[in-house]
Amino acid sequence: MAKLLELKNVSKTFPGVKALQNVHLDLNEGEVLGLCGENGAGKSTLMKVLTGIYTPDPGAEIWLDGKQVEVKDVNHARDLGLSIIHQELNLVNDLTVAQNLFLGRPGSHKGGFINDRALEERAAELFDRYGMRIDPRARMGSLTVARQQMVEIARALSYDSRILVMDEPTAALTGVETERLFELIRDFVSPTTGLIYISHRMPEIAEITDRVSVLRDGEYVGTVVTDEVEMREIVSMMVGREVSAEARPRTKRLSDEVVLKVSNLSSKNLLHDINFEVREGEILGFAGLVGAGRTEVARCVFGADARTSGDIEVRGKRVRIHNAVDGVNAGIGYLSEDRKQYGLLLDQSISDNAAMATMEKFHTAGYIHDDKIEKIGKEYSKKLRVRTPSVAQLIRKLSGGNQQKVVIAKWLIRDSDVLIFDEPTRGIDVGAKEEIYELLDDLSRQGKAIVVISSELPEVLRVSHRIAVMANGRITGFLDNEEATQANIMELATVGKPVVEGAHS
Amino acid sequence: MSTTEETKTEVEHEAKKEGRSGSSFQQLLVLLALVAIYVFFMFAAPNFAQLGIAIDILSQSAYIGVMALGTTFIIATGGIDLSSGTGMSLMAVAAGIFLAAPPYWNLPLGAGLLLVLLVGALIGAINGANVAILGLPPFIATLAMMMAARGLALVISQTQTISIANPGYKNLVQGNLIPRFELGGSTIAIPNSVLIFILLAIVAAFLLNKTLLGRYALAIGSNEEATRLSGVNVRFWKMMVYIVGGLFVAIGAILYSGRFGFVQPSEGVGFELNVIAAAVIGGTSLSGGRANITGTVIGALIMQTLTKGLQMMGLRQEWQLVVTGVVVLIAVLIDIQRQRRANAA
Numbered sequence: 001m002a003k004l005l006e007l008k009n010v011s012k013t014f015p016g017v018k019a020l021q022n023v024h025l026d027l028n029e030g031e032v033l034g035l036c037g038e039n040g041a042g043k044s045t046l047m048k049v050l051t052g053i054y055t056p057d058p059g060a061e062i063w064l065d066g067k068q069v070e071v072k073d074v075n076h077a078r079d080l081g082l083s084i085i086h087q088e089l090n091l092v093n094d095l096t097v098a099q100n101l102f103l104g105r106p107g108s109h110k111g112g113f114i115n116d117r118a119l120e121e122r123a124a125e126l127f128d129r130y131g132m133r134i135d136p137r138a139r140m141g142s143l144t145v146a147r148q149q150m151v152e153i154a155r156a157l158s159y160d161s162r163i164l165v166m167d168e169p170t171a172a173l174t175g176v177e178t179e180r181l182f183e184l185i186r187d188f189v190s191p192t193t194g195l196i197y198i199s200h201r202m203p204e205i206a207e208i209t210d211r212v213s214v215l216r217d218g219e220y221v222g223t224v225v226t227d228e229v230e231m232r233e234i235v236s237m238m239v240g241r242e243v244s245a246e247a248r249p250r251t252k253r254l255s256d257e258v259v260l261k262v263s264n265l266s267s268k269n270l271l272h273d274i275n276f277e278v279r280e281g282e283i284l285g286f287a288g289l290v291g292a293g294r295t296e297v298a299r300c301v302f303g304a305d306a307r308t309s310g311d312i313e314v315r316g317k318r319v320r321i322h323n324a325v326d327g328v329n330a331g332i333g334y335l336s337e338d339r340k341q342y343g344l345l346l347d348q349s350i351s352d353n354a355a356m357a358t359m360e361k362f363h364t365a366g367y368i369h370d371d372k373i374e375k376i377g378k379e380y381s382k383k384l385r386v387r388t389p390s391v392a393q394l395i396r397k398l399s400g401g402n403q404q405k406v407v408i409a410k411w412l413i414r415d416s417d418v419l420i421f422d423e424p425t426r427g428i429d430v431g432a433k434e435e436i437y438e439l440l441d442d443l444s445r446q447g448k449a450i451v452v453i454s455s456e457l458p459e460v461l462r463v464s465h466r467i468a469v470m471a472n473g474r475i476t477g478f479l480d481n482e483e484a485t486q487a488n489i490m491e492l493a494t495v496g497k498p499v500v501e502g503a504h505s
Numbered sequence: 506m507s508t509t510e511e512t513k514t515e516v517e518h519e520a521k522k523e524g525r526s527g528s529s530f531q532q533l534l535v536l537l538a539l540v541a542i543y544v545f546f547m548f549a550a551p552n553f554a555q556l557g558i559a560i561d562i563l564s565q566s567a568y569i570g571v572m573a574l575g576t577t578f579i580i581a582t583g584g585i586d587l588s589s590g591t592g593m594s595l596m597a598v599a600a601g602i603f604l605a606a607p608p609y610w611n612l613p614l615g616a617g618l619l620l621v622l623l624v625g626a627l628i629g630a631i632n633g634a635n636v637a638i639l640g641l642p643p644f645i646a647t648l649a650m651m652m653a654a655r656g657l658a659l660v661i662s663q664t665q666t667i668s669i670a671n672p673g674y675k676n677l678v679q680g681n682l683i684p685r686f687e688l689g690g691s692t693i694a695i696p697n698s699v700l701i702f703i704l705l706a707i708v709a710a711f712l713l714n715k716t717l718l719g720r721y722a723l724a725i726g727s728n729e730e731a732t733r734l735s736g737v738n739v740r741f742w743k744m745m746v747y748i749v750g751g752l753f754v755a756i757g758a759i760l761y762s763g764r765f766g767f768v769q770p771s772e773g774v775g776f777e778l779n780v781i782a783a784a785v786i787g788g789t790s791l792s793g794g795r796a797n798i799t800g801t802v803i804g805a806l807i808m809q810t811l812t813k814g815l816q817m818m819g820l821r822q823e824w825q826l827v828v829t830g831v832v833v834l835i836a837v838l839i840d841i842q843r844q845r846r847a848n849a850a
Contacts, residue, residue: 302734304733325738327736342730343731343734345723345724345731345794348724352720352724356724356731356732368717410735
């Protein structure tokens with residue numbers, strides 16, 4: 001019997017990055033296939049190739065029902081019966097449900113004129129057929145995320161999709177909503193259809209899938225039958241190699257003095273009762289899946305976002321932090337994961353960027369001493385080995401690694417006690433990564449208290465003395481570097497929602 | 506090896522070329538445009554090629570130019586000020602009320618001028634508060650102010666024309682601090698308004714390039730969030746920028762009303778667009794982060810040169826507007842092209 005879907009030899013190269021390398025994947029009729037892998041393993045890229053968003057490198061083959069096809073674009077994929085529901089929903093909040101369902105769809109208008117009443121009727125029929133209770137006239141933005149997702153599913157189904165891909169569909173759902181989603185999935189799967197389910201959450205994979213395929217670093221690792229393996233085995237397939245002994249921190253914390261202490265931190269939507277301490281010269285890693293709340297912790301501690309409760313102490317003194325100005329004054333520096341958006345002024349020079357958090361030192365009654373700024377810019381460019389012909393160079397023209405060094409310089413010049421690095425090596429190529437790690441080691445030796453948020457487990461293990469693991473807005477455990485492995489971090493990070501919530505209630 | 510060397514020197518060169526306040530290349534381009542337009546009229550318009558005409562252009566561009574200096578700071582933050590035109594008429598009316606003979610207040614010159622500046626700062630502070638504290642989009646906040654200021658100007662003047670007979674006031678703007686002199690057979694008189702314009706341009710350039718105000722304005726326009734996360738009090742500095750903008754409008758109002766010696770409350774409508782155009786022609790980016798004062802000054806001069814030249818060619822005023830519109834379009838197009846290339850590199 002021919003497979004419903006077969007992908008052979010799929011590679012995808014982006015400038016400078018090989019995102020997929022000879023990946024294979026197959027889907028049987030009537031089955032739910034789990035697709036697992038760490039962040040950046042290539043799951044989303046593969047699904048984008050399948051649904052016509054990306055064109056694969058030459059040599060890739062896509063077979064549907066035993067016939068080879070070439071997916072030209074998104075519309076063509078849809079005609080072939082391939083639909084995807086992205087993690088980020090593609091909906092227009094200010095239009096109604098019915099308007100969203102038929103947006104851009106052939107036959108939704110007559111010569112440019114739109115009959116909303118007719119669309120609403122068709123939408124209602126559709127929802128009836130799938131047993132969804134959604135008002136077609138409701139404004140999209142007024143629905144909960146779970147209901148919005150149902151609209152997306154209804155839209156995908158209405159194209160008579162035979163193969164449906166769901167990318168992290170439960171990221172924003174509660175436990176009950178997840179159960180409802182699973183019912184919908186079971187209803188969808190029939191002897192002629194199949195579903196590919198992408199998730200990080202092992203309990204969900206165990207519950208809903210028949211088989212699981214694993215990707216790692218853009219390569220195909222293997223496929224297992226869900227009932228025949230322990231979830232732990234899948235996790236170790238995902239992380240693959242154990243990290244070698246060298247890739248561990250080369251420093252120890254300087255003393256037992258607590259520099260940063262955070263207690264009972266909660267935020268409105270996500271964080272729940274976060275407690276941790278960072279000591280002098282210590283690097284505390286924050287591991288967890290995307291959306292677990294690590295960045296939110298950093299932003300709340302620094303003052304960039306509001307918290308609903310929580311005390312912050314710096315060197316034993318309680319500090320009032322209500323905004324970023326307070327955070328900076330309390331001696332905290334935050335290095336965002338998105339340097340370009342939150343960390344740098346792209347059209348300003350290296351030295352201006354480096355001095356940005358410390359301008360009060362560089363002016364007299366408002367008059368700026370550019371000579372001093374240039375001097376300190378040069379000093380730190382040299383210290384941090386920023387590769388540039390001149391400190392007058394615009395940030396835009398530097399590589400990612402060098403840009404990151406300028407952001408580090410900004411907080412070093414400020415002389416912050418606490419440095420929070422959010423994904424310090426994102427967008428930085430392999431060679432420069434090690435340099436950033438060495439810089440972190442240096443900062444640790446200088447006695448800074450450092451928090452490093454990272455989605456890359458080898459990186460967390462390489463730099464952190466201790467590791468806090470988060471899931472669903474809570475810290476699910478602390479691991480000392482000696483006892484930490486990729487596998488036990490992943491286990492803590494993939495604890496399902498009910499477990500996390502149960503453990504605390 | 507030689508290629509890497511080449512790129513390196515090229516990069517070094519680029520780095521030097523592009524200063525913090527936009528590229529000097531852009532400034533050069535604008536200056537060349539001014540010269541080209543000027544030379545064109547020297548041949549196309551009879552009697553245009555006289556020093557007196559050049560001084561006329563300078564003094565007539567002074568009030569728009571001065572207001573554009575302040576607006577340059579606001580645009581540098583990524584904001585916009587639509588209230589400069591009617592704000593100017595409100596402040597001019599205020600000047601009339603403070604300084605004109607009874608039934609008006611008939612205040613001493615110094616006190617009157619100070620009060621006008623205060624009104625300017627107040628208007629700026631209201632704009633600033635609406636933008637920085639209440640979080641209104643600058644377009645909306647200053648649009649509201651534009652309407653309110655127009656109404657207020659009519660209300661407080663009771664829609665009457667006010668003539669300011671205060672001799673000191675007229676002298677401040679029209680007098681000649683530099684004595685008249687002979688040059689090439691004609692008498693040259695440089696009105697004080699030109700001196701004030703030049704002086705304020707220097708002050709503005711200093712503020713933009715050498716002080717916290719300018720640095721933070723550009724930083725906010727370049728990336729407000731990154732600036733906030735660097736611990737800069739963004740609200741405070743935005744407030745300051747709008748207050749400075751209001752002060753420049755107040756000085757513009759003094760130059761405008763002093764030129765004619767009387768104030769009409771309904772004038773000034775639409776001036777804000779000339780003010781914005783001057784800054785934009787000069788290479789200040791409407792999306793913020795890039796601004797330069799020299800460009801703004803030249804931008805104001807280009808607009809006035811066009812007006813004067815076309816007028817002397819005998820072209821109807823309506824056509825002058827069309828030509829000015831086309832020039833603004835071309836200036837911005839060139840700038841966008843240049844930026845695209847810069848970002849692609």
